[in-house]
Amino acid sequence: MYLLNQSFNWLLKQRLSRLQHAIENPIDMQATLLHTLIQKGAQTEYGQQFSYHTIATKQHFKEQVPICTYEELYPYIKKVLQGSVNVLWPTPIKWFAKSSGTTNDRSKFIPVSTEALKEGHYKAGKDMLAIYLSNQPHSQLLHGKNLAMGGSLYTNSFCPNSDTKYGDVSAVIMKNLPLWAKWASTPNLDIALLENWEEKLEKLAQITAQENITSITGIPTWLLVLLNKVLAIKQATNIAEIWPMLELFIHGGVSFTPYRDLFKNIASTNTHYMEVYNASEGFFAIQDQINGSELLLLVDHGIYYEFIPIEELDDSHPTVIDLADVKVGQIYAVVITTNAGLWRYQIGDTIKFTSTAPYRIKIAGRTKHFINTFGEELVIDNADMAIADACMLTGTTISDYTAGPNYTSDSKKGQHEWLIEFVQEPTNLDEFTDILDRKLQELNSDYEAKRYKDFILAKPVIRPVPKGVFYAWMKKNNKLGNQNKVPRLFNSRKYLDEIYQLIQEDVY
Incomplete structure (x- = not known):
């Protein structure tokens, strides 16, 4: 020995x-x-x-x-x-x-x-x-x-x-x-x-x-x-x-x-x-x-x-x-x-x-894997840090998330839409959203400029999703496995719409 x-x-x-x-x-x-x-x-x-x-x-x-x-x-x-x-x-x-x-x-x-x-x-x-x-x-x-x-x-x-x-x-x-x-x-x-x-x-x-x-x-x-x-x-x-x-x-x-x-x-x-x-x-x-x-x-x-x-x-x-x-x-x-x-x-x-x-x-x-629909150039590093900050300050934990754009229309400004599977949900979702939004502005000057007085981008919207939805999405798309990950950010609504469809079909 x-x-x-x-x-x-x-x-x-x-x-x-x-x-x-x-x-x-x-x-x-x-x-x-x-x-x-x-x-x-x-x-x-x-x-x-x-x-x-x-x-x-x-x-x-x-x-x-x-x-x-x-x-x-x-x-x-x-x-x-x-x-x-x-x-x-x-x-x-x-x-x-x-x-x-x-x-x-x-x-x-x-x-x-x-x-x-x-x-x-x-x-x-x-x-x-x-x-x-x-x-x-x-x-x-x-x-x-x-x-x-x-x-x-x-x-x-x-x-x-x-x-x-x-x-x-x-x-x-x-x-x-x-x-x-x-x-x-x-x-x-x-x-x-x-x-x-x-x-x-x-x-x-x-x-x-x-x-x-x-x-x-x-x-x-x-x-x-x-x-x-x-x-x-x-x-x-x-x-x-x-x-x-x-x-x-x-x-x-x-x-x-x-x-x-x-x-x-x-x-x-x-x-x-x-x-x-x-x-x-x-x-x-x-x-x-x-x-x-x-x-x-x-x-x-x-x-x-x-x-x-x-x-x-x-x-x-x-x-x-x-x-x-x-x-x-x-x-x-x-x-x-x-x-x-x-x-x-x-x-x-x-x-x-x-x-x-x-x-x-x-x-x-x-x-x-980024969002740049409105010139904000949001990357995953920004998103992960902002999510972590919001979780820490609200005593919240999550298991998965994805985000994409909510497009501008005649009746509303564009915004980012976040689907989050919480383990421990925040007691105040608006507070969680505000912290995440502020942190993103602190981390990303392009995002901050687009958010200035809601001139181009409105405040992001966060929608909690039922537990198991992301796992069901991975399974449906043949992405179960160690090398596959839920896409964090995407420059279209592709993943958001697919997950909403699963929720509507109640197959998670």
Whole structure:
């Protein structure tokens, strides 16, 4: 045991040393990575089309390789799905991360290479573990098991005779975990990767209720569903009664802000919360500070970053900068080039830098999940912070929400309409609405200008919805699963009207 502990401590120090080297040399790391990616992609179909062999500088890269959306890259991805090789990346692609994304409600199939798994997801996972144990030297994390909320895997229907598969990125990662990680996880893959999500939740709860769980990984919305099932099975009120050694929630996918109080109500006060930014396209960032919510950007994990200022996103020739030129406080749309063959690819996320030494970020939202019907440019980051403020000041908790526009007509001004599923409703809904409105104005000057004296935007309207409505909407739209989230903001009434229809049909 002594030798085992010594070996682990040595590996921990090695990981922290390599991570520190990347933190201290981010621009050099990114430059080296870009050079390597271009070299590896030069003989692919995509690389030959854009003459990668002539690219000598990052400026050449910008000039020769176009920025693309999923729709623009899909013809190449489709070839890979159908079994073609050396299209976007030189090594065989056996896995695809399926994401609902924001591309006109179509599923996205993101190539996942062996390099992306080893040099991206798993490397970042080791860094995450090293960071946590360094911050918590008395941790007992390794004395129990991690409960991971994974998705499902499917045979590639585009090429049924191949051995390729697709599924949630969590499922792809879990299927390919190294043996030591599988040993430290629960439940087994037969349960973790079940296709029927409701059956999986039930079996997860039954099995893990008997385990010694020290950490849980997943999206907060689905974790809460699971934890409440476990509490019901054990007839307990606090998860610490069932898992006394549980010390860490690793979460991502949606903002944790609206869920923090819900977790505090059912978890030990000694529980730590750690956010990660791990998407279908790659593992981007990790919360590295005990008392800070910012995420450390990972610069040596197979991903080269570029950024477009959010106000230029719809321009025909937007400014595109790399890491060296970003500014603190500016919101950027993220563009990535990866070791799975995504070349100057817009992932659809927006981030804001909080620091450049080291590079730390906050997730601002989605490029397509916003409300800008009236020129207010409201993003998810604004909405989450305003909801959290209103909840805190009114003693309210929520489980889910979505918002969209109420359009201007001859008889009324436009406004934002919020559908909120409350766990603990406010005693005064008008007070809750006023706080939310004031906070949005404080956070967003464009929103504030449109709200000035109700000149363009009227006061938002908040409509409580029955419990279970959002779950029913997810189920109806085949979005049950760890990688799917309720869209927070949308620039039309699409989701509002769909949810109202469910309420009217009384099918939740």
